[in-house]
Each structure stands twice: as C-alpha cells, then as structure tokens.
Amino acid sequence: MERITDILISIPFIVVATLFQMHLADKVGSFVSLLFAFITTGWIGIASRVRTQFYRFKGQEYILAARTLGASDGRLIFRHILPNSLGTIITGTVLIIPGVIFSEANLSFLGIVNLETSGITSVGTLLSGGQSYLSKFPHMIFFPALFISLLEISFNLFGNGLRDAFNPSLRGADE
Amino acid sequence: MAEEKKLEVKDLRISFTTANGKVQAVRDISFDLYKGETLAIVGESGSGKSVTSRAIMGILAGNAIKEGGKILYGDKDLMKTSEDEFHRIRGDKIAMVFQDPLSSLNPIMRVGQQLTEAMLLKNKTSRRESKVAMNRLFKALDENMTAAGVADAKTDLEKFKKFGIRHSKLESEYTAALDYAKQAQAEAESVIIHIENKAVDKLSQDITDFCQAAKKSVSHFVVRDRAAELEALLGDIKSKTAEAKKSKDYSAVLEDFKKAKSILDEAVSFDAPNTFTLGYYLTFDEDKIPDMPVAELNELTHDKTENEFMNPFMRRAEKGVRYSSEKTDAARREAISILKAELPVFEKAEPDRKECEAAAKKMKAAVIKCLDPLEVIKDSETHTFESSIDYAVDLYFGGFKKNAKEEKRFTKATEKHEKASRGGKTPDWEVIPASYINLEAAHQDMVDTVKDMIAHFEAQIEANKNADFAQRTLDIVDNLKEQEQNSVYRITKSVAREKAIKLMESVGIDEPRRRFRQYPFEFSGGMRQRIVIAIALTANPDILICDEPTTALDVTIQAQILELINNLKRERDLSVIFITHDLGVVANMADRIAVMYAGKIVEYGTAADIFYDPAHPYTWALLSSVPDLDTKEKLQSIPGTPPNMIYPPKGDAFADRNVNALVIDFEMQPPMFKISDTHYAATWLLHPDAPKIERPKIITERIERMQKKRGETK
Numbered sequence: 001m002e003r004i005t006d007i008l009i010s011i012p013f014i015v016v017a018t019l020f021q022m023h024l025a026d027k028v029g030s031f032v033s034l035l036f037a038f039i040t041t042g043w044i045g046i047a048s049r050v051r052t053q054f055y056r057f058k059g060q061e062y063i064l065a066a067r068t069l070g071a072s073d074g075r076l077i078f079r080h081i082l083p084n085s086l087g088t089i090i091t092g093t094v095l096i097i098p099g100v101i102f103s104e105a106n107l108s109f110l111g112i113v114n115l116e117t118s119g120i121t122s123v124g125t126l127l128s129g130g131q132s133y134l135s136k137f138p139h140m141i142f143f144p145a146l147f148i149s150l151l152e153i154s155f156n157l158f159g160n161g162l163r164d165a166f167n168p169s170l171r172g173a174d175e
Numbered sequence: 176m177a178e179e180k181k182l183e184v185k186d187l188r189i190s191f192t193t194a195n196g197k198v199q200a201v202r203d204i205s206f207d208l209y210k211g212e213t214l215a216i217v218g219e220s221g222s223g224k225s226v227t228s229r230a231i232m233g234i235l236a237g238n239a240i241k242e243g244g245k246i247l248y249g250d251k252d253l254m255k256t257s258e259d260e261f262h263r264i265r266g267d268k269i270a271m272v273f274q275d276p277l278s279s280l281n282p283i284m285r286v287g288q289q290l291t292e293a294m295l296l297k298n299k300t301s302r303r304e305s306k307v308a309m310n311r312l313f314k315a316l317d318e319n320m321t322a323a324g325v326a327d328a329k330t331d332l333e334k335f336k337k338f339g340i341r342h343s344k345l346e347s348e349y350t351a352a353l354d355y356a357k358q359a360q361a362e363a364e365s366v367i368i369h370i371e372n373k374a375v376d377k378l379s380q381d382i383t384d385f386c387q388a389a390k391k392s393v394s395h396f397v398v399r400d401r402a403a404e405l406e407a408l409l410g411d412i413k414s415k416t417a418e419a420k421k422s423k424d425y426s427a428v429l430e431d432f433k434k435a436k437s438i439l440d441e442a443v444s445f446d447a448p449n450t451f452t453l454g455y456y457l458t459f460d461e462d463k464i465p466d467m468p469v470a471e472l473n474e475l476t477h478d479k480t481e482n483e484f485m486n487p488f489m490r491r492a493e494k495g496v497r498y499s500s501e502k503t504d505a506a507r508r509e510a511i512s513i514l515k516a517e518l519p520v521f522e523k524a525e526p527d528r529k530e531c532e533a534a535a536k537k538m539k540a541a542v543i544k545c546l547d548p549l550e551v552i553k554d555s556e557t558h559t560f561e562s563s564i565d566y567a568v569d570l571y572f573g574g575f576k577k578n579a580k581e582e583k584r585f586t587k588a589t590e591k592h593e594k595a596s597r598g599g600k601t602p603d604w605e606v607i608p609a610s611y612i613n614l615e616a617a618h619q620d621m622v623d624t625v626k627d628m629i630a631h632f633e634a635q636i637e638a639n640k641n642a643d644f645a646q647r648t649l650d651i652v653d654n655l656k657e658q659e660q661n662s663v664y665r666i667t668k669s670v671a672r673e674k675a676i677k678l679m680e681s682v683g684i685d686e687p688r689r690r691f692r693q694y695p696f697e698f699s700g701g702m703r704q705r706i707v708i709a710i711a712l713t714a715n716p717d718i719l720i721c722d723e724p725t726t727a728l729d730v731t732i733q734a735q736i737l738e739l740i741n742n743l744k745r746e747r748d749l750s751v752i753f754i755t756h757d758l759g760v761v762a763n764m765a766d767r768i769a770v771m772y773a774g775k776i777v778e779y780g781t782a783a784d785i786f787y788d789p790a791h792p793y794t795w796a797l798l799s800s801v802p803d804l805d806t807k808e809k810l811q812s813i814p815g816t817p818p819n820m821i822y823p824p825k826g827d828a829f830a831d832r833n834v835n836a837l838v839i840d841f842e843m844q845p846p847m848f849k850i851s852d853t854h855y856a857a858t859w860l861l862h863p864d865a866p867k868i869e870r871p872k873i874i875t876e877r878i879e880r881m882q883k884k885r886g887e888t889k
Binding site: 068069 | 232234262263264265266267269270271275278279280283284292296297694707710711713714
C-alpha cells in the first residue's frame with residue numbers, strides 16, 4: 001500500500017490537473033474538474049502522514065504498557081495512538097489549505113484552468129491579467145499579490161496555533 | 176499446607192531469528208513462583224531476563240520463536256495463549272512495570288485518566304466472567320449432587336441462588352454507599368484544609384463533588400440515623416456556597432463541613448453487616464431489616480442461616496463433591512491406561528504423523544474427561560494438555576515439512592558461499608542453517624508431555640486418597656460467594672477516581688487530588704515511576720513483573736521505590752518477579768533468587784543461599800563486583816563479554832570468562848547440582864570428582880563480615 005502511494009505521489013499535480021481540464025472540463029465544468037483533480041491527489045499526502053504517525057506511536061513503550069494492562073487493539077488505536085497523532089494530523093491538514101489555494105492560483109495564472117467560464121474569478125487570473133500592464137499600473141499586480149501572501153501567512157499561523165493547542169505540554173503554561 | 180503455586184515456568188526455550196542466524200535467548204529455564212513471594216532474576220544484559228518476562232506477558236517481539244516449554248498460569252499455558260485471551264489475563268491477573276518511567280506513560284493523557292482506565296476496563300469483563308463462572312459452578316454442583324443421590328439438590332441450589340441474588344444486591348448497595356461515604360469524607364477533609372489555608376480557587380467544584388458523594392452515602396448501614404441532619408447540612412452548604420462563590424469568602428461553610436465530616440467519620444467506622452446471612456434472613460424469614468445494632472443483627476442472621484440452611488446444605492454438597500472427585504479419579508485411571516497404551520507411538524525412533532495425530536486425539540478425549548468440574552484451584556496441567564500435545568506434534572512434524580524447502584535454500588546458499596571463498600575472497604556473510612527447530616528436542620518434548628501427564632494424574636489420585644472434602648466444600652461455597660459479589664461489583668467513574676487517588680497516596684504521591692488532573696510531563700522521574708507502579712496495581716493483579724524498575728532512577732528514589740514495592744507486596748499478598756542486574760538491589764527484596772547467564776539459570780536458591788553460600792563462579796563474580804563500604808581491595812570486574820548466542824558454547828557458557836575454569840567446562844554442559852532443598856547450581860565444581868576451588872577472597876571476607884553483623888543484630 002505504501003509503495004502504491006509512493007508511486008502515485010510522484011506524478012506531478014500539474015499534469016493531473018491538466019489532464020482533468022482537458023477531458024473532464026467539457027462535461028462537468030472547469031471548477032468541478034479542478035476539485036476532482038485536488039481530491040484524487042490530495043489524499044495521498046495525508047494517508048502517508050497518518051501512517052507514519054501511527055507507526056511512530058505504535059512502537060512507544062506506553063502503548064506496550066497499555067497493552068500489558070489488557071487494553072484491546074481497538075482501544076489502543078482510538079484511545080492511545082490516535083489522540084497522540086491527532087495534533088500532527090490536524091496541523092498537517094490545515095497546512096494543506098494554503099497549499100491548495102496556492103496551486104489553484106498557480107494553475108489559473110498559467111492559464112491551465114480558466115475559472116471564468118464557470119463565472120468565478122481567482123487570484124491567479126487577476127495576476128495573469130495584470131501581468132501585461134505591469135509597467136504602467138503596478139497596483140494591478142500588487143493588490144492580488146498582497147492578498148495571496150496574507151492568506152498564506154494567516155493559514156500558516158492558524159496551523160501553528162492548532163499544533164500548540166493539541167500539545168498539552170505547551171498548553172500547561174497558561175493554566 | 177503447601178504454598179500455592181501462582182506461576183510455573185517449565186523448560187522454557189525461546190530464540191530469535193536474525194539476519195545472521197538464530198539467537199538462543201532463553202535455554203531451558205524452569206522456575207516456580209509461589210503466592211506472596213518475590214523472585215528475583217539477576218543477570219547481565221543479554222542473559223535472557225527480559226525475554227523471560229516478556230514471554231510471560233505475551234509481548235515477545237515478532238521475530239521470536241517459541242521453541243518449547245510451558246508457562247502455566249491458572250488453567251492456561253501462556254506459551255500457547257492467543258492474543259485475545261491475553262487481553263483478559265493482562266492487567267488484572269499479571270501486570271508489568273517497565274524500566275523507563277519516562278516513556279511508559281502516555282504524554283497527552285492526564286495521569287488520572289491513565290490510572291482509572293484499566294480499572295474501568297477490567298471491571299466490565301470481570302463482572303461478566305464471574306457470572307459465567309458462577310453459573311458453571313452451580314450447574315456442576317447440581318449435576319454431581321443429583322448423581323450422588325442427594326434428593327433435593329435442585330431445591331437446595333435454587334434456595335442458595337435466590338438468597339445469593341439478595342446477598343449480592345445488599346453487598347453492592349452497602350459497598351457503594353460505603354465507598355461514597357469514604358469519598359465524601361476525603362473530599363470534606365481536603366475542602367476544610369483549603370478553606371483554612373484560604374486557597375479557594377476552584378473550590379466550588381470540589382464542594383459540588385462532595386455534595387453528590389455525601390448524598391449517595393445515605394443507606395441503612397452507613398449514614399442512617401443522622402441522614403436527615405446530613406441532608407439539612409448539604410442544603411445549607413449549597414446555598415452558602417452560591418454566595419461564597421461571589422465573595423470568595425468560604426468561612427461561612429467551614430462549620431457545616433466540620434459537622435458533615437464528623438457524621439461521615441462516624442458512619443465509616445460502623446460495623447459491616449454480614450450481607451450473606453442477612454440476604455438469607457430477608458429472603459426466607461422476614462423481608463424487613465430488624466432494628467438492632469449491626470453486631471447483634473449479624474449474630475442473629477448468622478445463627479439462622481447456619482442452622483436452617485448452611486449446615487445441612489454443606490453436608491449434602493459434600494456428598495456431591497466427593498462423588499465428583501471419585502468420578503474424576505476413575506476418569507484419571509482410565510486416562511492413564513490410555514496414555515500408557517499410546518505412548519509407544521511417540522517413543523518410536525521415527526514416529527509417523529498420522530499415527531501420532533490419531534493417538535493425540537484419543538489422548539485428548541481421555542484427558543479432557545479428567546477435569547473435576549468442582550475444582551477451585553484450576554488444574555493447569557490437565558487444562559493445557561490439549562494445546563501442549565497439539566503444539567508438540569505440530570512443532571515436530573512442522574519442523575520436518577519446513578526442512579524440505581529450507582534444505583534447498585541451504586544447499587544453494589552453501590554453494591554460493593563456497594564459490595565466493597574459492598575466488599580468494601572471504602565473504603562477509605554466513606550460511607543460515609536449514610533447520611531452526613531442534614528435532615531431537617521436539618521429539619523429546621512430545622514424549623515428555625505425555626509422561627508428565629501420567630505422572631501428574633498419578634500424583635493427583637494419590638493426593639485424593641486423603642483429601643478433606645469438608646474443607647473442599649467450604650472452598651467451593653466461598654468461591655461461589657466471591658463470584659456472586661464480583662458479578663455485581665460495579666466500579667463507576669467516581670469510585671474509580673477515588674480508588675486511584677487512594678492508590679496514588681499509597682505509592683507516596685503528595686496532594687493526589689491535584690496531581691490527578693496533571694499530565695505526565697509535570698512529574699519528576701521518581702514520581703512518574705510511582706505512577707507507573709500505581710497503574711500496574713490498579714486492576715489488582717496476582718503477579719507483578721518489575722523489569723528493572725529502578726535502573727533509571729537515582730539512589731535515594733531507588734530505595735523509596737524498592738521499599739514501596741515491598742510494602743505493596745506485603746499488603747496485597749502479591750507475587751513479584753523482580754528483574755535486575757544489580758545484586759545489591761535484590762538483597763533485601765527477594766525471597767528467592769535465580770541467577771541467569773547466557774539464557775540459562777546457573778544458580779537458584781533463597782536469598783540467604785545466594786548471598787552466604789554462592790556456588791557458581793558466575794555468582795562469585797557478580798558478588799565480588801558489588802561495591803560495599805568495608806571492602807578495601809579493588810573491586811573485581813568480570814573479564815570479557817557474554818558469549819554470542821548464535822553459536823551457543825558446547826560446555827559451560829561462563830567457562831571462557833572463568834579464571835578457574837576446568838577442562839570439562841569447555842566440553843560438557845554441567846547439570847543442575849542440588850546443594851540443599853532450596854539451593855541448586857549448575858557448575859562442575861559441585862561434582863564429587865571436582866578439584867576444590869576456593870571462592871575469591873573478597874567474597875569469603877565479605878560473607879564473614881555479613882555473618883558477624885547478622886550475629887550482632889540478633
């Protein structure tokens with residue numbers, strides 16, 4: 001299973017998105033086909049992250065200790081391993097959001113995806129539209145760029161905050 | 176009366192497969208663990224101590240091969256127990272304390288949660304199991320009493336069951352109320368201290384807890400006469416707390432708390448009612464608890480129950496027990512004849528698989544009939560015969576089957592190896608031998624399993640000749656009562672919490688109420704180890720395995736922890752297996768000591784035997800490397816390292832590092848020589864033909880000093 005995800009993860013996202021746009025966009029619209037592209041590739045990273053986390057905690061001595069107290073496998077998974085790995089998993093999940101936003105902007109900037117056919121605009125489209133007026137009206141690039149930077153930073157900070165919240169040893173200070 | 180054996184390890188052999196070959200970690204270890212004693216297993220790292228303990232817990236690593244032997248516990252052989260069954264044994268039967276307190280606690284679970292987890296978990300299953308065991312015992316009694324010709328066995332048992340239900344209800348009501356009273360008492364004490372010290376943060380939560388617990392403590396045998404007073408106080412406390420919460424001034428409730436506490440103090444010290452006889456009284460005499468002091472009540476109900484029911488019932492039940500025992504003995508005699516008849520099939524030089532399996536089937540059918548349904552202490556040998564013989568047969572023939580495939584690989588690998596070495600290079604790898612299983616030993620195992628069973632049956636028949644059936648009947652009835660109680664004993668979350676806090680107190684943790692809500696990282700190492708021990712004790716295990724519990728701690732904490740384990744052992748009549756590499760640690764802990772070296776027990780005896788009369792050169796070496804105050808000379812270390820167990824030495828494993836090794840030490844493994852009834856050692860020095868070799872001076876001097884000191888203190 002891990003080997004299969006290794007192979008899948010090595011396929012560049014941009015290729016997958018392009019293929020979906022070429023073959024699916026005519027039928028269901030470009031926005032839906034973009035979503036499809038994100039979903040078909042997005043699970044891979046999380047899957048391997050969850051797997052690593054579970055393997056990491058599975059070998060810990062306190063899991064063994066809980067086992068010697070008679071905890072069943074299901075209990076070990078849901079009461080001991082999952083809560084321990086939950087912090088990292090949720091943080092990772094939140095950090096995917098800015099990644100997705102950025103790659104969407106990327107795709108529409110390059111013109112692979114054209115969301116305007118579905119009646120939606122995107123930062124990428126704004127940027128690529130403003131590119132040709134860069135020397136005369138620099139603010140046309142500046143504001144979308146500022147917007148996307150702020151978005152990225154705030155999601156990253158949000159992720160960091162979540163990580164701290166899930167770790168009781170960092171939480172103890174203000175209690 | 177002989178001491179009760181809790182755990183029996185017999186000829187345990189465990190190996191590990193590695194890339195370089197098979198490592199023999201444990202070779203033929205046998206020891207017994209009795210109730211309430213501490214057995215210390217001492218040895219260097221890699222001597223197989225931890226592997227033994229892990230085999231008992233069923234947590235061996237994945238590459239372990241269980242080559243043979245038995246670990247008998249109750250009606251199970253732990254070597255052949257499935258993971259599912261182990262879930263039931265671990266925790267409330269056998270618990271373990273690990274070496275490193277830093278990593279054996281879950282970092283993101285509060286300490287309290289971890290403490291109560293096992294309690295809540297185990298309570299559910301133990302209730303269910305008790306019910307099953309109880310019903311089975313009833314049924315067996317019924318059958319045997321009827322067969323023995325007791326006319327009204329059915330009505331007797333119906334009666335017993337009927338008031339048994341009443342008894343368990345009364346008992347659970349009483350214990351619950353008492354538990355709540357104790358909890359309320361403790362809460363009240365802590366609240367009073369907090370108010371007096373003006374530490375009133377979060378106090379309202381504690382007060383609410385107290386009110387809830389105090390309310391539930393009202394019952395016939397706990398808070399009764401002053402129940403109205405207590406309830407009035409509770410109402411008063413509640414209304415005053417609401418005001419105090421705003422003003423942060425709790426002094427108004429202090430007086431109420433003191434009064435409430437005095438009521439509870441009194442309630443907790445009341446005599447306990449005999450719920451068993453009371454159950455009888457209420458069911459068959461008068462359905463109302465008569466109004467008299469508890470001591471008198473107990474006497475009244477006791478007399479009534481004994482005269483009206485118990486005494487005649489016991490006489491009749493005894494007939495059933497006797498009948499059942501005689502029937503079982505007859506079955507045993509038959510089984511012995513079958514086993515003896517089938518034994519040659521296994522003893523043949525080259526046994527046939529089909530024949531063996533058929534014989535095993537016949538034997539299993541005969542042996543399974545030999546279980547006395549009315550036994551209280553389970554007969555582990557008979558229970559495990561089926562799995563043992565199956566395992567032995569499978570191992571032997573499975574070994575053959577695997578060979579064909581392995582052999583091919585082996586020849587191929589050897590060719591490759593030779594080719595490489597012919598080319599002038601020495602290859603840096605070795606050929607893994609074809610067979611991981613020693614066929615000879617497996618064959619012997621099969622034969623021994625049958626022979627052991629015969630010997631065991633013969634011993635049992637002999638023992639039954641002068642058995643005390645009245646005592647046995649009493650044991651059975653006691654067991655029934657206990658199962659009845661267990662099957663209704665429910666641990667709720669708040670009870671579990673109170674128990675956990677008491678446990679934390681008993682392992683020496685200050686302010687357990689506050690500590691209960693903390694995370695493991697807020698504790699120091701010694702405190703964490705205490706928590707780990709407390710967790711291991713939560714489900715009230717029979718056997719506690721301590722795997723180097725003090726190695727990671729500093730000396731002062733070490734002494735405290737050892738003292739703690741000792742005290743707990745005494746209080747709860749625990750059997751402890753204590754694993755360590757430090758003889759100094761076990762000196763005042765262990766009742767018996769087993770010294771292990773290279774997967775074998777080289778010396779085995781009581782603590783006095785090992786310390787005052789060590790016989791094996793390895794024990795000498797260990798003893799002379801322990802520092803003490805009076806030793807002036809340089810401490811001796813043991814030269815070299817333990818042998819590589821991929822290639823176990825032919826002779827005594829310690830010979831290489833032994834300055835005084837004899838020639839025979841390199842050629843033959845020494846058998847266990849008996850020094851006294853309790854003391855055994857495996858060294859050729861004890862052979863009558865051996866030259867006399869003195870113990871090292873450092874030890875003889877130390878023993879003299881110790882004996883002198885002992886004489887002085889006496």
